[in-house]
Structure formats: C-alpha cells, structure tokens
Amino acid sequence: MAQRNLPQSKEALLKSYNLRLKEDVKSMLENFEEIIKLARAESDSQLSKITQCEQDTYEMQVRAANIVRAGESLMKLVSDIKQYLILNDFHSVNEAITANSQLFRSTQAECDRKLMQLRDEMAMDLYDLEEEYYTSVYK
Incomplete structure (x- = not known):
C-alpha cells in the first residue's frame, strides 16, 4: 500500500x-x-x-x-x-532544521532579554552616577 x-x-x-x-x-x-x-x-x-x-x-x-x-x-x-x-529523507532533514531554528531563536530571545536587563541596570547605575556627580560639592 x-x-x-x-x-x-x-x-x-x-x-x-x-x-x-x-x-x-x-x-x-x-x-x-x-x-x-x-x-x-x-x-x-x-x-x-x-x-x-x-x-x-x-x-x-x-x-x-x-x-x-x-x-x-x-x-x-x-x-x-x-x-x-x-x-x-527530507522529512528528517526538515525536522532537524526546524529544531535547530527553534533552538537558535530561543537562544536569541534569551540573549536579547539578558542584554535588555543589562541595559536597564546600566541606565540606572548611570543615572545614579550622574545624580551623584551633579549634586557633589567637589564639582
């Protein structure tokens, strides 16, 4: 069949x-x-x-x-x-490509999330440093 x-x-x-x-x-x-x-x-x-x-x-x-x-x-x-x-065996090849693609996309999303978190932390630290600088008596 x-x-x-x-x-x-x-x-x-x-x-x-x-x-x-x-x-x-x-x-x-x-x-x-x-x-x-x-x-x-x-x-x-x-x-x-x-x-x-x-x-x-x-x-x-x-x-x-x-x-x-x-x-x-x-x-x-x-x-x-x-x-x-x-x-x-195109079916298996396509499955492997799809699995790798999903893995790479999840890795990219995780890296993007960590970079955004790092950017936010750096912005807060920079704000604190600027505030300290402009309010300093040693300026």
Whole structure:
C-alpha cells in the first residue's frame, strides 16, 4: 500500500534493492551448501584420490570466493541504502532544521532579554552616577 504512493523511480529503486538482496543471499546459501556437499565421504569415481582432492579444493576456493563476493555486494547494498536514505529523507532533514531554528531563536530571545536587563541596570547605575556627580560639592 505504501509503495503505491511512491514515485515510479523510487519504487523501481526499492525493487532493485530487494532483488539484489535476494540474489546475494541466495548465492551465499547455494555456495555454502555446495561446500558442505564437498565434505562428503569418499565416493567411487574414476579420478584418483589426489586429483579428486585437488578438484574439491579448487571448487571450495571458488565457492568461498563467491560467498565473499556476495557478502561484499551485500555490504555495498547496505551502503547504497544508507546513502539513499541520507540524501532523500527530507522529512528528517526538515525536522532537524526546524529544531535547530527553534533552538537558535530561543537562544536569541534569551540573549536579547539578558542584554535588555543589562541595559536597564546600566541606565540606572548611570543615572545614579550622574545624580551623584551633579549634586557633589567637589564639582
């Protein structure tokens, strides 16, 4: 339901992310299952034991490399999703801007209030000093 309200490009991008996720996880699972199958008991084959061991070792290395590639692809996918959210999450950005704006306005109001209080105190002190000066006998 929520995806129907998304623009076409966002929906396509989310489907792409979902497809990448499923493909990478499937690749990791399939390769891991095949590695486990290679750890089977000895089977009768026409290949010599050494040749079979070398072949199994090579296949395990290739499958392990495929698992690593799928893991790196998943990490890249997570990075892409984070970047997408950071760049396109306007609601959160607007909330942060509004919160900062309110904070700065309240700070400005507090500074203005303190400056006005300081001005009033200085005006009263100046008035007292002027009164003392003009009424002084040492003038």
